Amino acid sequence: MTGALHTGLILFSFMVVCKSEPTHAGPDRVGGSHGQSELVHLTSHSAFQLFNDSLAFTRAESFCRGQFSSLANLDQTEDREGTLELLQQTGLTLAIWVRDPSKVASKPVALAKQYVQFPALNFTKESREGFARVNMSFPALSSVSVCVRVQWDPEWNEVSTIFSYAAPVFTNEFQLRGQADMQERILLALIIHGKHLPYKASFPNDGAWHHICVTWRRSIGQWAIYVDGIRKDMGSGTDTSRDIHGDGILILGQDQDSFGGNFTEPYFGAITDLNVWNMYLETRHASALNACSLMSQKVLFSWNPDYLTSHPVVKEVQALLFCPAVDQQMELQGCRTLQRWSDQPPLFGLTDCLERLPFICRSSRERYLKMKQMSGTQPSAFLNHLMKISNKTQPVLEQQPSGLSSLAQASDLLEISVQALEDTQQEGLQPTDMVSLIQLLSLAADIPSQPSASATSHRQDSIQELSQHFISVADSIINEENALKWQAIREVVNGPMDVVKSIDRMVTSLSPHLMAETDHLTIHRPNIKVEMQQQSLQEGFRGSIFCGPETEKHTNLDCISVPLQKIQDLHNNGFTKLTLVNTWYGSLRPLFSAEENITMVPTVTDGSQRYLGTVLGSSVISTTALGDDQPVSMAVHFQLRHRVQNPTGTVYDPVCAFWDFDLSPEAGGWWNTKGCEVVSKEYGYTVCHCNHTTNFALLLQVYEAQRSPENENALQVLTFIGCGVSLCGLLFTFILFIAVGVPKSDRTTVHKNLIVSLGIAELLLMCSDWASANELSPADLLCSFCALTLNFCSCSPE
């Protein structure tokens, strides 16, 4: 069998059944073909597997994730050596995808972070002379794009030139102009090679900032105007006989009637972020640039006022712009590839992320070996049944990673899995089945929800169905009954939070489709509850609360909510729609190993109790907030019921925590307490506040109620010293009583007796401590008993 086959085997059990709908045109590679062992390279810690099957970058990443591994990243020496060794063995000469460690996965962005300050130029109406000249020389261009942000002066309604590019031999070479119309809009027009194109693309004349991109390419004479990331006008048929002339002058804010001079048609308002590229822009570029993604490929001029010479009336000002993509770089610049590995050092490059290239997945050696071992086991009852209901008896091995590629396919597979799970409830799942199902969920969660040919309403239903089946499968896997099986697959699967992550990915990516026709959706299974709520922020907004199942009388005990103030902030920041995706997991607790240590700041240890670690002490509840379909960071309040009984001898103290997928990513994440705090501890539940959204739980810090040996010793020493001092005192008092000759009375007799009994008690106490320290149990018991009795007796008369 091929190396790819070994590892993909578990997945294949599924590929077997999706054969009914072949989607991949490539040849089926059946086990036993050549070069198999060379596709895997094992080092002392890692396993590197080459998949000589071409996938787009995100699909390759997803495939590796589905294999419980990750796309190779050549920054660690061991990874680099392993990867190069494998490539050498296979002799592959194509470029391969590699992970870019500097590119973090897109994460919710704090609202405040989404504003970026830009240096802008203000062309004020004080003078018609204002202009700015770009101090650089341009080559001849076969395609060109210019993007710019403008804040149009709403009072000005004559023709204005945003920029003009004039060549020595021809002045009206490339120009963008605008004019206000009667409908309170600004219309835009391009001039290319002197040809004035129509005023059609527009934006409202509202005095706000707008992003404009214009693009042209010679090959088919095509041009387009994008406003705020949307294509507003396009056409073709411009002069294709020549490039845009080089060595021209680019002027902002004025038309050039002669080369670099005789300015007319001034612009009034502010301009910033003007960039020029030597390429044609597609909609995805324009929309990413509108969101402030950077695009450094083929850039000729990138905005920098230091490279502008401007007229004194043009003032430099600061503009605060809404930049949602500033932290989540869209895949614009291309994805990272290893171009040539025979060079020293290896040559890296950037390639369009949609291209299909081979790739290498890296996992730990143990994980790889364990998976290989599991894939060799007999098919389980579940798997046999799965094959039966999918009408496949002959396992046809298809190891192409591209196997699961459409929503329909994923949906079918999930559906028959649900069916098979129901039918084989008696037998239960085998650990290998669990691994297969977890893989299936991971892959299905990544399937792009791109438009397909079928009608939208049909798609709506099928996406609904897919998510229902998805949650059903996940629900079966995280059933408490499978706790032991989770232990059995520990080497392969990090833990139940892997399933939670797949659910997060699935609901986040499908939520725009799921919420297209409704503003509320609930999927409820015994162990999982998913709820999506959507509200328009335009006319008023409301708070939102989500609770786990209301099975008990004390409802609202597992609840999470976003404070109204945060929704208000979102509204104030210009968002028009809020989607909240909430989930509740009731049964994860038994699936975690009994005791997990977490690092907490500050770790409190108090003298008499020893800190042991934490246990997951509640259900897991989560909120994902999407503002206009992009993840935003919000603060949340939640309360969770304690679901752990205190065994005697331990003390539990609740800690509010969240699962941080980035903390020790090799282990699939870890609990983190950053930004979370306990608001109040109540009987049986705890209220928390966290300044971001994700999966939350209560961790119960376990303290041992008994004293530790060190403390025991210290206490003993204290007892000896204390009792010693006390004994001396007693002796001294006794001597005083006798020597000084205090007059005899009932009171003195009582005192003398007391002194004697206290003295004996203390002696016994010291003796008992000594005995217990040396583990003399019978004497110990006797001692303790006497000590207790005497202590009691001596106290009672007072």
Ligand SMILES: *[C@@H]1O[C@H](CO)[C@@H](O)[C@H](O)[C@H]1NC(C)=O
């Ligand atoms: C990878 O695939 C290509 C084309 O399918 C083939 O020519 C080449 O031999 C394969 N390389 C390995 C190492 O399997």
Ligand SMILES: *[C@@H]1O[C@H](CO)[C@@H](O)[C@H](O)[C@H]1NC(C)=O
């Ligand atoms: C530009 O100048 C005008 C007039 O001085 C002023 O009203 C406007 O706010 C300025 N624009 C920016 C973005 O600072």
Ligand SMILES: *[C@@H]1O[C@H](CO)[C@@H](O)[C@H](O)[C@H]1NC(C)=O
């Ligand atoms: C324009 O750029 C050139 C080369 O970068 C530089 O030497 C020159 O000083 C610049 N001129 C101005 C006015 O900034």
Ligand SMILES: *[C@@H]1O[C@H](CO)[C@@H](O)[C@H](O)[C@H]1NC(C)=O
């Ligand atoms: C500017 O235009 C005037 C006439 O409108 C013309 O005489 C003059 O030569 C032009 N200047 C330049 C630099 O071409």
Ligand SMILES: *[C@@H]1O[C@H](CO)[C@@H](O)[C@H](O)[C@H]1NC(C)=O
């Ligand atoms: C399998 O075959 C049976 C009857 O032949 C049919 O009812 C069923 O729909 C088929 N299942 C699939 C998944 O094609």
Ligand SMILES: *[C@@H]1O[C@H](CO)[C@@H](O)[C@H](O)[C@H]1NC(C)=O
């Ligand atoms: C937690 O820490 C304690 C003490 O450091 C250690 O004995 C225990 O094994 C740790 N538990 C886990 C699950 O790491």
Ligand SMILES: *[C@@H]1O[C@H](CO)[C@@H](O)[C@H](O)[C@H]1NC(C)=O
């Ligand atoms: C949350 O709080 C932590 C610590 O209190 C802080 O470091 C972090 O920046 C905060 N995050 C947000 C999104 O406010």
